Amino acid sequence: MPREFLCEHASSKSRVLVLLAHAGGPACVQAVFTCRDAHAAQHAARLLSSAALHGALTEQQEATAHKIATVLPDAPAASFRQALERARAGVWPSAAPALFSWPADDPFEGSSQDEPELPVSATRSPKDARLADLPGQVVRVVQLREFHVYDQAKVRAAAAAGGWEPMPDEELGEDDPHDLVGAVMFGAETTGELPGMDWLTDAQEGHLLLLARGDEVADWSTEAVRINFGTGWRLQRAANPYAASVRPDDPTADPEEPQPDFASLFALPEACDCEEEDCRKCHWTFTPRTADLLFSTLVELAEAAYDEAAELGERPVTKDDDCAWGFFSRLPRVTWRQNLQWRRDLARACDDLAGDLQRGTWPQPSCAAEEMVLHLALDDAPAHLEAGDDSPHAALPKHRDDYDFDACSDVFFQDHDVLWLYDSKYSEGSDEADRSESSPHPARLASGKLVRGLRQRPCALS
Numbered sequence: 001m002p003r004e005f006l007c008e009h010a011s012s013k014s015r016v017l018v019l020l021a022h023a024g025g026p027a028c029v030q031a032v033f034t035c036r037d038a039h040a041a042q043h044a045a046r047l048l049s050s051a052a053l054h055g056a057l058t059e060q061q062e063a064t065a066h067k068i069a070t071v072l073p074d075a076p077a078a079s080f081r082q083a084l085e086r087a088r089a090g091v092w093p094s095a096a097p098a099l100f101s102w103p104a105d106d107p108f109e110g111s112s113q114d115e116p117e118l119p120v121s122a123t124r125s126p127k128d129a130r131l132a133d134l135p136g137q138v139v140r141v142v143q144l145r146e147f148h149v150y151d152q153a154k155v156r157a158a159a160a161a162g163g164w165e166p167m168p169d170e171e172l173g174e175d176d177p178h179d180l181v182g183a184v185m186f187g188a189e190t191t192g193e194l195p196g197m198d199w200l201t202d203a204q205e206g207h208l209l210l211l212a213r214g215d216e217v218a219d220w221s222t223e224a225v226r227i228n229f230g231t232g233w234r235l236q237r238a239a240n241p242y243a244a245s246v247r248p249d250d251p252t253a254d255p256e257e258p259q260p261d262f263a264s265l266f267a268l269p270e271a272c273d274c275e276e277e278d279c280r281k282c283h284w285t286f287t288p289r290t291a292d293l294l295f296s297t298l299v300e301l302a303e304a305a306y307d308e309a310a311e312l313g314e315r316p317v318t319k320d321d322d323c324a325w326g327f328f329s330r331l332p333r334v335t336w337r338q339n340l341q342w343r344r345d346l347a348r349a350c351d352d353l354a355g356d357l358q359r360g361t362w363p364q365p366s367c368a369a370e371e372m373v374l375h376l377a378l379d380d381a382p383a384h385l386e387a388g389d390d391s392p393h394a395a396l397p398k399h400r401d402d403y404d405f406d407a408c409s410d411v412f413f414q415d416h417d418v419l420w421l422y423d424s425k426y427s428e429g430s431d432e433a434d435r436s437e438s439s440p441h442p443a444r445l446a447s448g449k450l451v452r453g454l455r456q457r458p459c460a461l462s
Contacts, residue, residue: 014034140206265359268285316337371418
């Protein structure tokens with residue numbers, strides 16, 4: 001079974017190799033073809049790997065494969081075409097001597113009478129230790145993955161070639177007589193990919209285990225380990241009129257659902273004009289009108305983030321896009337190469353902050369991603385002020401602190417460290433002139449947590 005195609009480059013030639021897996025023995029490497037064009041060889045290896053994984057090439061990849069076959073001399077071109085057919089089929093012919101089987105009595109494994117030494121990890125972090133016995137901190141990470149199996153036979157064959165063995169027949173149920181679940185789990189635990197299946201969902205939730213909170217490692221836990229990944233963002237998009245992903249013209253949204261009553265949620269204090277230093281009534285107030293504009297801004301940002309994430313997919317944002325992405329182009333350039341799941345999580349951060357306002361609480365950023373989103377929203381909010389006295393916003397009570405978004409910036413954040421990601425030294429070599437004009441005000445402090453920070457709220461299935 002072809003698993004991956006690699007390149008070996010020398011000064012005078014390049015060689016494409018295939019990594020083969022087979023049941024009963026270790027993986028082996030065989031040569032596919034040799035040529036002088038290193039660029040063509042490298043692209044050929046990538047196309048062959050894609051064909052082996054997916055069983056087919058896209059129309060654009062087929063065009064690239066035709067160009068490579070045209071550039072190569074006749075002999076390597078013929079070998080490349082033949083390799084493409086074998087990669088698509090998922091089967092690679094090999095001579096019997098090449099399929100080395102691992103001996104049951106390996107002479108190099110050492111005497112079975114020798115006492116095996118414990119690895120350093122086993123003495124430092126014993127498997128039977130309780131949380132109180134471990135000197136360091138313990139982080140629990142729970143991962144959720146979903147795979148679509150479109151070719152069961154190919155998945156089972158690829159897993160078997162990698163060393164997977166199905167469960168005995170007597171242990172299998174009627175719903176899964178061929179242990180498809182076991183084959184997919186094998187793929188998820190090894191490469192994460194197998195020919196015949198596509199990766200649909202990859203979400204994870206992580207937090208520190210704390211003795212003071214009554215936490216315990218799973219093996220000693222008296223309570224079942226439960227993680228709430230929340231409802232799917234696509235479901236929110238179809239059913240929740242406040243979710244940022246619901247468009248005004250979405251036929252599944254309920255047009256009769258009322259907007260949040262910000263006049264009640266953020267009721268104004270009694271008027272006071274004494275302006276005495278100790279007077280609590282004279283302090284700054286987060287007003288209904290400010291909340292309404294900030295809520296609308298977060299809804300719009302989330303809608304843009306969900307849409308752009310779906311359109312971008314796994315592709316990076318680049319300077320050549322010329323700020324075409326109204327949301328992701330505005331983020332620090334260090335984030336431009338993040339994947340689809342990361343972008344969906346950032347869109348969910350907009351929803352979470354809007355949810356704070358909908359519940360009648362100030363927006364409370366719980367991670368660096370939410371801090372960045374809230375900075376963008378405070379910058380954009382003034383542009384959402386509608387003209388006219390007949391709008392729902394105009395019916396909200398007025399106050400002297402309306403639209404004081406500078407004060408919001410001072411009150412809502414503990415610090416502004418996240419904005420240092422706009423500094424050039426965090427922007428992968430970019431200079432000041434490369435920054436988007438629509439970015440927030442210049443960075444003041446440094447933090448790289450936006451890219452990898454764990455979310456503290458329940459994570460959406462996104």
